[in-house]
Amino acid sequence: MTTPQPLLDPALWREHLYSSGWRAASQAADVIEPATGTVLACTGRAVAADVAPATQAATAAQAAWAAMPPRERAAVFLRAAQLFQQHFDELALFVTRETGGILPKGQHELREAVAFCQIAAAMPLQAQGQVLPSTPGRMSIARRVPLGVVGVISPFNFPLILTLRVVAPALAAGNAVIIKPDPRTPVSGGFMIAQVFEAAGLPAGLLHVLPGGADVGQALVSDPAVAMISFTGSAGVGRHIGELAGRHLKKVSLELGGSNALVVLDDADLDLAASNIAWGAWLHQGQICMASNRVLVHEDIAPAITERLVAKAQHLPVGDGATGQVALGPLIDERQRDRVHAAVQASVKAGAQLLAGGTYDRLFYKPTVLAGVKPGMPTFDDETFGPVVNLVTFKTDAEAVALANDSHGGLSAGVISRSVGRALAVGNQLRAGMVHINDQTVNDDAVNPFGGPGIAGNGNSHGGPGDWEQFSTWQWLTVKDTPPQFPF
Ligand code: NAD
Numbered sequence: 001m002t003t004p005q006p007l008l009d010p011a012l013w014r015e016h017l018y019s020s021g022w023r024a025a026s027q028a029a030d031v032i033e034p035a036t037g038t039v040l041a042c043t044g045r046a047v048a049a050d051v052a053p054a055t056q057a058a059t060a061a062q063a064a065w066a067a068m069p070p071r072e073r074a075a076v077f078l079r080a081a082q083l084f085q086q087h088f089d090e091l092a093l094f095v096t097r098e099t100g101g102i103l104p105k106g107q108h109e110l111r112e113a114v115a116f117c118q119i120a121a122a123m124p125l126q127a128q129g130q131v132l133p134s135t136p137g138r139m140s141i142a143r144r145v146p147l148g149v150v151g152v153i154s155p156f157n158f159p160l161i162l163t164l165r166v167v168a169p170a171l172a173a174g175n176a177v178i179i180k181p182d183p184r185t186p187v188s189g190g191f192m193i194a195q196v197f198e199a200a201g202l203p204a205g206l207l208h209v210l211p212g213g214a215d216v217g218q219a220l221v222s223d224p225a226v227a228m229i230s231f232t233g234s235a236g237v238g239r240h241i242g243e244l245a246g247r248h249l250k251k252v253s254l255e256l257g258g259s260n261a262l263v264v265l266d267d268a269d270l271d272l273a274a275s276n277i278a279w280g281a282w283l284h285q286g287q288i289c290m291a292s293n294r295v296l297v298h299e300d301i302a303p304a305i306t307e308r309l310v311a312k313a314q315h316l317p318v319g320d321g322a323t324g325q326v327a328l329g330p331l332i333d334e335r336q337r338d339r340v341h342a343a344v345q346a347s348v349k350a351g352a353q354l355l356a357g358g359t360y361d362r363l364f365y366k367p368t369v370l371a372g373v374k375p376g377m378p379t380f381d382d383e384t385f386g387p388v389v390n391l392v393t394f395k396t397d398a399e400a401v402a403l404a405n406d407s408h409g410g411l412s413a414g415v416i417s418r419s420v421g422r423a424l425a426v427g428n429q430l431r432a433g434m435v436h437i438n439d440q441t442v443n444d445d446a447v448n449p450f451g452g453p454g455i456a457g458n459g460n461s462h463g464g465p466g467d468w469e470q471f472s473t474w475q476w477l478t479v480k481d482t483p484p485q486f487p488f
Pocket of ligand 1: 218
């Protein structure tokens with residue numbers, strides 16, 4: 001098989017933005033590869049003043065796009081899926097390097113990207129409304145219509161899929177889209193998507209990429225031409241975005257963090273349980289919104305589970321995931337590393353026992369095991385977003401449920417037991433948007449609704465059946481042969 005020509009063209013984004021084509025930015029910023037500390041790319045950086053021209057161009061392009069024959073719109077997404085597939089290795093490696101993951105994580109993002117585009121390709125060809133019962137002589141239809149311009153504010157950890165899970169269905173529903181990726185990952189979270197969709201034939205003006213900071217995000221939320229904001233990020237910033245969107249009476253979807261619980265009952269297979277815990281807590285260095293932040297283990301099996309986890313922590317290789325066979329890569333930057341380290345140290349000060357890890361070299365944080373973690377400790381109460389197993393013990397299933405629900409909200413939960421019925425009985429009582437019986441908490445599929453209660457979000461779900469609801473709105477249409485005669 002011949003290797004395809006590279007798709008990514010750094011000359012396009014060097015000091016440029018993607019907004020009505022590739023155009024020079026007023027500012028530029030280096031993208032630092034977390035594993036090496038070297039400059040991976042230099043891209044344009046948007047300022048707040050770039051938002052209004054983008055939303056105006058997007059508004060101008062949107063109506064023609066929504067009116068385009070559905071099969072032509074569908075074809076754009078099929079071609080985008082093909083491009084992601086054809087350039088799989090190149091793009092997966094870039095995502096790996098930009099986000100500091102291991103290669104399988106970059107490959108996962110690419111596989112999901114292909115799936116998001118395939119699913120979006122089907123949307124223009126689906127029924128988009130219902131015929132309502134009506135009075136004779138009047139046709140009454142409830143139909144889904146595009147919102148107009150959708151703004152996407154996305155985070156650094158899985159930038160390609162967390163951006164594309166909005167971009168693809170929002171475009172497919174007939175909208176234009178403005179992306180504000182995290183400035184640490186502007187290529188995977190924006191320019192890569194722009195290049196793919198441009199090559200796939202998306203009409204000009206429909207998609208804009210404006211990497212920038214909080215000021216650019218706020219300008220997007222405040223812009224009157226933007227009908228909806230889809231935000232994925234921290235609960236703190238999400239609260240702020242929600243307030244701002246509310247002031248502008250704007251639809252907003254908030255996909256936030258939280259502290260997820262993984263419950264291991266006393267009849268669990270010890271090796272499988274330890275493997276699930278390690279995967280759920282340490283995958284992508286714990287920088288996953290669904291990470292198993294609180295690991296609740298029955299006290300009878302806690303010593304055996306702890307021993308297994310400490311052994312794993314001591315042996316798992318940590319390093320550059322783009323060049324080596326490692327299990328954990330670096331954290332995204334020093335700020336994130338210092339935040340993780342401070343939380344670990346504060347929990348230790350509050351009485352938790354540090355059994356493994358708790359140290360770092362540059363951005364490489366060692367897989368960490370904390371035992372004796374309790375409510376009131378920072379790593380129990382808050383999302384750690386680092387490679388930390390927080391072991392909490394319980395005596396009864398009821399106590400496990402109470403501990404699991406002792407949080408401000410969870411996106412995902414898991415229960416592990418040899419008895420599916422018992423695990424399901426526990427799972428049914430957990431307050432989480434996604435519950436997995438006999439699996440850890442990090443589970444996602446391009447077709448499932450994704451969201452959670454409390455600080456995990458504001459009740460919206462992306463994905464699968466949620467997409468039409470998210471990215472279009474109802475319009476009631478009635479049609480009569482002739483206008484009626486009224487009494488006056
Ligand atoms: P963050 O909230 O700091 O940043 C997210 C995005 O918001 C970035 O693009 C950032 O530039 C932008 N931003 C920051 N401040 C802003 C402001 N005041 N106004 C407008 N935009 C602003 O998030 P983070 O810490 O970088 O990302 C990790 C968080 O994201 C974790 O809490 C994690 O749980 C959450 N997350 C949630 C999901 C989900 O689907 N629920 C998925 C991944 C990550």
